[in-house]
Amino acid sequence: xxxxxxxxxxxxxxxxxxxxxxxxxxxxxxxxxxxxxxxxxxxxxxxxxxxxxxxxxxxxxxxxxxxxxxxxxxxxxxxxxxxxxxxxxxxxxxxxxxxxxxxxxxxxxxxxxxxxxxxxxxxxxxxxxxxxxxxxx
Numbered sequence: 001x002x003x004x005x006x007x008x009x010x011x012x013x014x015x016x017x018x019x020x021x022x023x024x025x026x027x028x029x030x031x032x033x034x035x036x037x038x039x040x041x042x043x044x045x046x047x048x049x050x051x052x053x054x055x056x057x058x059x060x061x062x063x064x065x066x067x068x069x070x071x072x073x074x075x076x077x078x079x080x081x082x083x084x085x086x087x088x089x090x091x092x093x094x095x096x097x098x099x100x101x102x103x104x105x106x107x108x109x110x111x112x113x114x115x116x117x118x119x120x121x122x123x124x125x126x127x128x129x130x131x132x133x134x135x136x137x
Contacts, residue, residue: 031128037098038076040125041107043091043118050117058111065110066093074106077133090118098124 021027050058069075078093095103100122112118 034130035126035128038125038127039095039098039100039103040123041093041095041103042089042121042123043093043113044121045088045090046116046119047088048115048117050111050115054111058115058117062110062112065107069106094125094127 049055066075066078070078074096076094076096078091080091081089095106097103103122104120107113107120113120
């Protein structure tokens with residue numbers, strides 16, 4: 001029985017080593033071939049504030065818009081910048097599109113953007129589909 005357990009343990013350990021991927025030339029080339037164009041949108045604070053009686057509604061609509069765009073697969077990643085910074089950077093969105101006009105339409109009904117509370121900066125961006133954020137909690 002000890003012999004079977006030892007063989008099984010060595011087999012499982014060997015499979016784990018064999019499954020490890022090296023970031024060598026062929027791997028990098030195969031990943032880059034999968035790459036696609038995206039748009040990185042940086043949201044910055046304009047310095048303006050929503051009216052006090054509208055702030056909660058506008059913020060809720062902003063979040064509903066982002067979550068809906070994510071559900072519609074138009075956004076891969078989005079989220080707030082949680083640290084104070086000298087650039088006033090308040091959010092980051094990665095769109096599954098390289099068409100800036102299309103993205104402006106998608107964000108057109110977002111009150112935080114349409115009312116000038118947040119400003120958008122667009123950057124053409126290249127990435128590999130399927131990359132994911134890991135839960136760091």
